[in-house]
Amino acid sequence: MLLIALAAAPGLAICLYVFMRDVHNPEPRRFLILSFLLGAVLTIPAYYIEKLFNSQLPRSVPGILLQSFIAIALVEEGLKFLALRYYCFRLDSFDEPLDGIVYSIMVSMGFATIENVAYVASHGYSVLLSRTFTSVPAHACFAAIMGYYVGLAQLAPWKRGVFFRNGLIRAILFHGCYDSFLLLTENKWLKQYVSEALLLTGAIYSLFVALRLSRRLFRQHREVSKNLFTKDDVKDV
Numbered sequence: 001m002l003l004i005a006l007a008a009a010p011g012l013a014i015c016l017y018v019f020m021r022d023v024h025n026p027e028p029r030r031f032l033i034l035s036f037l038l039g040a041v042l043t044i045p046a047y048y049i050e051k052l053f054n055s056q057l058p059r060s061v062p063g064i065l066l067q068s069f070i071a072i073a074l075v076e077e078g079l080k081f082l083a084l085r086y087y088c089f090r091l092d093s094f095d096e097p098l099d100g101i102v103y104s105i106m107v108s109m110g111f112a113t114i115e116n117v118a119y120v121a122s123h124g125y126s127v128l129l130s131r132t133f134t135s136v137p138a139h140a141c142f143a144a145i146m147g148y149y150v151g152l153a154q155l156a157p158w159k160r161g162v163f164f165r166n167g168l169i170r171a172i173l174f175h176g177c178y179d180s181f182l183l184l185t186e187n188k189w190l191k192q193y194v195s196e197a198l199l200l201t202g203a204i205y206s207l208f209v210a211l212r213l214s215r216r217l218f219r220q221h222r223e224v225s226k227n228l229f230t231k232d233d234v235k236d237v
Contacts, residue, residue: 003120003121004120006120007116007117007119009132010112010113011109011110011113011116011139014109014140015032015109018102018106021218021222022102024098024222024225024226024230025095025228025229034087035083035087035106036113037110038083039080039107039108039109039110039112041110042079042083042110043114045079046075050076053071053075054067059186060187060189061184061187061190064186065180068179069172069173069180072179073171073176073179074172074176076111077171077172080104080107080146081164081171084103084104084107084146084147085150085164088103088104088106089103089150089154091103094154095154096151096154096221097148097151097155097224098221098222100148100151100152100154100167101221102147104147104150105144107143108140108142109140111139112140115139119135134204134207137211140214141211142174142210142214143171144214144215145167145170145171145174145213145214146167148214149163177202178206178207181199181200181202182203184199185200
């Protein structure tokens with residue numbers, strides 16, 4: 001039970017952080033919880049779809065790249081996008097750009113929490129620390145990038161299709177880059193020419209770039225929220 005609690009803690013902590021930062025027009029808790037649970041449920045179809053893809057792909061470098069960008073990134077970010085687009089985006093409470101990031105992270109953290117619990121339950125404490133500081137925050141970063149563009153779609157309905165595509169594609173690209181570097185460390189042929197340390201550096205750097213970008217996008221939408229609802233409060237007075 002302690003192991004499961006520790007595995008679930010990072011995702012829950014990120015949810016709490018986002019909830020506490022959404023102060024100007026906070027979302028109803030029940031919708032945040034439902035979004036989290038929806039993300040958790042999405043791990044089931046993701047598991048079977050990824051398993052199907054992976055069984056067809058070779059363990060060569062091209063196969064690993066296809067696995068990273070298609071079997072993992074496209075499947076996982078695509079499922080999370082569907083939840084964000086067809087559940088969260090249609091909520092009456094989704095009424096400002098920041099909501100795109102908030103709901104996207106809630107869905108993603110539901111997914112990442114179950115995924116993390118499953119990994120830790122299978123591999124024990126050996127993977128707990130690394131996943132706590134890499135994989136779970138990575139899911140949050142990809143979600144923030146996707147959510148930023150979905151939030152823009154709320155602000156500019158006439159460009160929804162463009163923003164939806166941009167958000168999904170960018171999340172897939174960052175997710176695919178991060179996973180590809182990690183999975184390439186398992187390829188014996190490639191490690192003859194590229195050190196494992198260099199590949200891990202590539203994964204860390206891609207995560208760092210995603211983190212910097214997601215923080216900047218979060219601040220931008222949070223500033224919009226502050227200006228929007230502060231002005232409304234002043235008018236009401």
